[in-house]
Amino acid sequence: IHMEGSKKCDSRGALIVLEGLDRCGKTSQCSRLLSSLEKSGHAVESWRFPDRNTGVGQMISSYLANDSHLDDRAIHLLFSANRWEKRSLMESKLRSGTTLIVDRYSFSGVAFSSAKGLDMEWCKAPEIGLLAPDLVVYLEISPEQAAERGGYGGERYEKLEFQKRVAESYKTLRDATWKIIDATLPIEDVEKQLREIVMESVLTCGEGKPLSELWP
Ligand code: DGP
Ligand code: NA
Ligand code: NA
Numbered sequence: 627i628h629m630e631g632s633k634k635c636d637s638r639g640a641l642i643v644l645e646g647l648d649r650c651g652k653t654s655q656c657s658r659l660l661s662s663l664e665k666s667g668h669a670v671e672s673w674r675f676p677d678r679n680t681g682v683g684q685m686i687s688s689y690l691a692n693d694s695h696l697d698d699r700a701i702h703l704l705f706s707a708n709r710w711e712k713r714s715l716m717e718s719k720l721r722s723g724t725t726l727i728v729d730r731y732s733f734s735g736v737a738f739s740s741a742k743g744l745d746m747e748w749c750k751a752p753e754i755g756l757l758a759p760d761l762v763v764y765l766e767i768s769p770e771q772a773a774e775r776g777g778y779g780g781e782r783y784e785k786l787e788f789q790k791r792v793a794e795s796y797k798t799l800r801d802a803t804w805k806i807i808d809a810t811l812p813i814e815d816v817e818k819q820l821r822e823i824v825m826e827s828v829l830t831c832g833e834g835k836p837l838s839e840l841w842p
Contacts, residue, residue, distance in 0.1 A: 637832040637833070638720050638721050638722075638723060638831055638834075638835075638837065639669065639719060639722075639723050639724040639725035639726060639828075639831060640725045640760045640824075640828045640831040640832075641716070641720060641725075641726050641728065641757055641758070641759045641760050641761075641837075642725065642727045642759065642760065642761050642763070642824055642828075643728045643730075643731040643759040643761065643762045643763070644656055644728065644729055644730070644763050644765065645730060645731070645733045645737075645763070645764050645765070645796065646764055646766065646767065646796075646809060647767060647772045647789050647792060647796075648778065648783065648784050649773070649777065649778065649784075650766070650809045651765055651809050651816065652729055652730070652765055653674075653729055654813070655765065655813075655816060655820055656672050656674070656727050658813075658817045658820075659672075659727055659817070659824060660727055662817070662821055663725065663824075668725055669722075669723050669724045669725065670724065670725045670726070670727065671724055671725075672728075672729070673726050673727070673728045673729070674730060675705070675708060675709055675712075675729070675730045675734065676690075676705060676708050676730075680708065680711055682707050682708045683708055685704055686701070686705060689701050689704075689782065690782050690783070691781060691782075692781075698739065698744055699744065702735065702739040702744065702749060702752070703752055705734075705735050705738075706735055706752040706753060707752075709731065709753070709756055710756065713756055717757060717837070720837060721837075725831070727824075731756075731759060732750075732753040732756055733762065733799055733800075735749065736749040736753070736799055737796045738783060738795075740795045741788060741791035741792045741794070741795045746798065746799070750841060753840050753841070754839070754841060755839050755840065756839065756840045757837060757838075757839060757840070758839055758840050758842050760827050760835065761824065761827040762800075762805070763804070763805045763806075763823060763824075764796065764804050764805070764806050765816070766806050767808075767810055769786055769790045769792075770786070771810055773789070805823045807819050807820060807823075
């Protein structure tokens with residue numbers, strides 16, 4: 627009992643990030659994953675970026691709804707600030723043993739802004755020092771198939787031509803550590819694959835893997 631107790635102190639939650647094009651199914655997979663982990667007794671929370679509940683988040687939301695115009699670099703920095711304002715809470719949650727499932731993170735920041743033509747290295751700079759995910763899962767779908775799913779909500783980026791450029795940016799950005807899941811598979815199959823990949827990462831972090839920062 628004593629051994630187990632001391633082991634628990636070193637263990638932390640995993641930072642799990644889901645990325646993909648709009649309409650790839652990320653958001654429903656995040657909630658399925660959340661309830662599945664909760665059911666098996668894990669301390670887990672589901673987060674998303676942009677977090678529209680903060681002051682910065684409201685500016686982002688109004689930009690996405692085309693209710694306001696902002697310079698490409700200015701909005702890029704707001705998305706980044708929105709992640710920075712949650713950084714210390716993120717760290718304390720992870721250190722206290724809570725796993726975080728995060729719907730979009732710095733990779734969206736770089737993929738969406740570089741799709742507008744901004745330099746990728748410039749886009750990466752403001753993300754330096756944010757917590758590095760333990761796992762990035764990319765839900766892969768072609769822009770055409772995503773568009774066919776319908777239900778683009780009419781927000782600023784939800785247009786086929788733009789999503790094609792975002793897909794190219796993600797290709798440049800991703801590395802060998804990313805796990806790719808075919809997002810066109812039946813929803814239950816995606817869920818099963820995702821859970822398996824995530825459980826591996828949760829176990830590794832439970833064994834005391836140190837936290838690190840972007841960009842690795
Ligand atoms: P969502 O709430 O996941 O649908 O995201 C809203 C939109 O904002 C979506 O088209 C993806 C885009 N987005 C998410 N994060 C960032 C970011 O950091 N920078 C930029 N430019 N766009 C982002
Ligand atoms: Na969206
Ligand atoms: Na989404």
